[in-house]
Each structure stands twice: as structure tokens, then as C-alpha cells.
Amino acid sequence: MPDITAVRARIKTLIVESLHLQGIAPADIGDDQPLFGDGLGLDSVDALEMMVALEKEYGIRIDGHQVGKETFTSVSTLAAFVQERLPAAS
Amino acid sequence: MSAPRPVALVTGGSRGIGRAVVQTLAAQGWIVAFTWREREEEARRLAEEIGGAGRPFRFDLRDRARAGDLVREVEEQVGPIEGLVNNAGVRRDGLLATLADDGWDELIDANLGGVFRCCRAAVPRMLHRRRGSIVNVSSMTAVHGLAGQAAYGAAKAGILGLTRSLAREVGSRGVRVNAVIPGFVPTEMVADIPPERVKALRSAEALPAGVTTGGVAGAVAFLLSDAAASITGQTLVVDAGLLA
Numbered sequence: 001m002p003d004i005t006a007v008r009a010r011i012k013t014l015i016v017e018s019l020h021l022q023g024i025a026p027a028d029i030g031d032d033q034p035l036f037g038d039g040l041g042l043d044s045v046d047a048l049e050m051m052v053a054l055e056k057e058y059g060i061r062i063d064g065h066q067v068g069k070e071t072f073t074s075v076s077t078l079a080a081f082v083q084e085r086l087p088a089a090s
Numbered sequence: 091m092s093a094p095r096p097v098a099l100v101t102g103g104s105r106g107i108g109r110a111v112v113q114t115l116a117a118q119g120w121i122v123a124f125t126w127r128e129r130e131e132e133a134r135r136l137a138e139e140i141g142g143a144g145r146p147f148r149f150d151l152r153d154r155a156r157a158g159d160l161v162r163e164v165e166e167q168v169g170p171i172e173g174l175v176n177n178a179g180v181r182r183d184g185l186l187a188t189l190a191d192d193g194w195d196e197l198i199d200a201n202l203g204g205v206f207r208c209c210r211a212a213v214p215r216m217l218h219r220r221r222g223s224i225v226n227v228s229s230m231t232a233v234h235g236l237a238g239q240a241a242y243g244a245a246k247a248g249i250l251g252l253t254r255s256l257a258r259e260v261g262s263r264g265v266r267v268n269a270v271i272p273g274f275v276p277t278e279m280v281a282d283i284p285p286e287r288v289k290a291l292r293s294a295e296a297l298p299a300g301v302t303t304g305g306v307a308g309a310v311a312f313l314l315s316d317a318a319a320s321i322t323g324q325t326l327v328v329d330a331g332l333l334a
Contacts, residue, residue, distance in 0.1 A: 018218065045217060045259065045260065045262065045263060048213070048214040048217050048218075049214065049217045049218045049263070051214055052214045052215050052217070052218035053218060061162075063158060064210060064214055065210065
């Protein structure tokens with residue numbers, strides 16, 4: 001299982017690439033920076049897009065209606081959500 | 091090298107309007123995943139008829155857990171869904187005053203909830219790819235009341251509201267959502283309507299030939315295609331002029 005730091009770094013890259021963010025590098029995104037509103041400025045449709053990107057990246061299943069908005073609070077909360085769903089290391 | 095053929099998912103594709111939609115889309119170059127509920131043999135024959143372009147899947151609108159799995163299976167086994175046609179429906183008539191709660195719930199859940207669940211499953215993937223088109227098949231009874239169809243008509247009218255709001259939700263990512271209202275089409279689904287009532291229903295049609303399954307399918311295929319790239323949140327009435 002990748003460590004939480006690696007998951008956070010990968011999620012930052014996915015945010016920039018999947019959502020086609022202009023003028024922002026993955027390293028510019030803080031672990032605890034709010035993703036919505038005044039933070040990174042994402043919206044709920046971006047969250048749906050990210051959901052699919054995370055499914056593809058990590059081979060996990062995420063159903064939109066089972067994911068609370070708090071999951072998408074920040075890169076840290078998103079990374080914790082992903083890591084909970086990754087299979088344990090063999 | 092030619093571009094890969096786009097994939098459409100059509101619910102309720104083994105007979106009636108859905109069958110014509112499957113045939114039309116296949117003829118226009120789509121690979122069509124389509125669902126059946128009861129008639130596996132008919133679905134299999136339709137898949138054979140349209141050659142390598144058809145892939146049947148079992149699906150019951152009333153199974154709440156199934157829509158998510160269906161979309162995943164189609165994407166894994168056929169390819170990314172670019173077009174979704176929510177055509178499957180369940181019709182059962184009864185005067186409102188005699189309708190039990192269970193009967194109401196079942197009709198609303200199957201006809202409106204089923205569309206909701208299929209959209210919910212497919213939309214995130216379309217958003218992610220920034221490409222997709224959805225066509226929801228409503229009914230004349232959504233806009234022109236028919237005695238005995240309060241529940242069915244409410245569900246089908248609900249589909250029009252869902253269509254408009256969803257179009258607003260996903261338009262910014264290049265995903266379009268439209269609806270089609272078929273007029274009176276002589277299919278198995280309406281075979282139990284008495285001939286005199288059919289005659290009365292059809293008396294207002296402007297076109298003597300009436301509405302065919304192929305005519306409705308053509309409208310669905312148009313809205314699904316890039317020819318309708320500027321159209322979203324709309325309802326196209328295919329009724330041979332009945333409401334004109």
C-alpha cells in the first residue's frame with residue numbers, strides 16, 4: 001500500500017491533470033488547503049470528475065451518493081478516503 | 091486508421107421503440123450495449139441481427155443496485171459510454187382513486203427512479219471524459235393527460251424536469267441531456283389499449299402515417315449525435331403533429 005504522503009502527491013497531480021487546471025502546479029496545492037470555494041475553487045462537478053479519476057488510478061470503487069462532501073474537503077481528507085479503500089499490502 | 095466506434099447504452103432495447111433505437115444507432119456506426127429484462131432470446135437475436143455492433147445485458151429498472159453495476163460492466167466489456175438512452179419503462183394503468191401506495195411507488199420508482207439511477211451511474215464518467223450525451227424517453231402522457239395514467243404520467247413528466255436540471259448541472263463539461271416524447275406508437279407496450287381509444291388518440295395527428303418506432307429512433311439518434319451539439323435540456327416531441 002502506498003504511504004499517505006505518496007497518495008497525497010498523486011492526488012494533487014490528478015487534480016491538476018483531470019480538472020485541466022491552468023496556472024497551478026501540483027506542488028502549489030497544500031495538503032489541507034480547502035478544495036472548494038475560496039480554497040482551490042473547485043465545484044461539486046469537479047468532485048464527480050475526481051471520483052472517476054481516483055477510481056481509475058487506484059482501482060477502487062466509489063459511488064457518488066456514498067461520498068460525503070467532507071471527503072473532498074482537502075487533499076488530506078481525500079487521501080485518507082482513498083487509503084482506507086486500498087487493499088492491505090500483501 | 092479509423093476512429094473507434096462510439097459506445098451507446100440503451101435501456102429496454104430488446105423490443106418496441108428501444109429495439110428501433112438499437113438498430114438505428116448500430117446503422118449509424120455506434121456499438122450498442124442494450125438491456126433486456128424478460129426476453130433473453132429476443133435480445134440475443136437482435137444482437138446477432140446487427141452483427142458485431144450489439145451487446146445485450148440483463149437489467150431490471152426496479153433493481154436499485156443494478157444501474158451502477160450495469161454501467162461498470164458496459165464500460166469494462168464494451169467501452170466508454172458516450173451515449174445513454176434511458177428508454178426502459180413499465181406501464182400499468184389504473185384510476186388514481188384506486189391506486190395503492192405500493193403501485194404508485196413502484197411506477198414512480200421504475201420509470202423515474204430508474205432514469206435517475208442510470209444517469210447517476212453514467213454521468214461522472216461522462217464528466218471525466220468531458221463528452222457524453224443522454225436522451226431520456228418520456229411519454230405523451232407527460233404533457234397530455236390520459237385517464238388511468240396518473241402515476242405513469244407523473245413519472246414521465248418527472249423525467250422532463252430531471253432532464254432540464256441535469257442539463258444545467260453537466261453542460262459546463264460538454265455533456266448534453268435531452269428528452270424525447272414519442273406520440274402514439276403501435277408497440278407491444280400499448281397493445282392493450284382498446285382500438286376505439288387508439289382511434290380517438292390518433293384523430294388529432296396531422297400526418298396520416300402516424301408515428302413509427304423508426305421515426306422516434308431517428309429523433310433519439312439525432313439528439314445523441316454531434317449533429318445536436320448545440321442542443322441540451324430540450325424535449326423533442328415526435329407525435330406526427332398530434333400536439334400541433
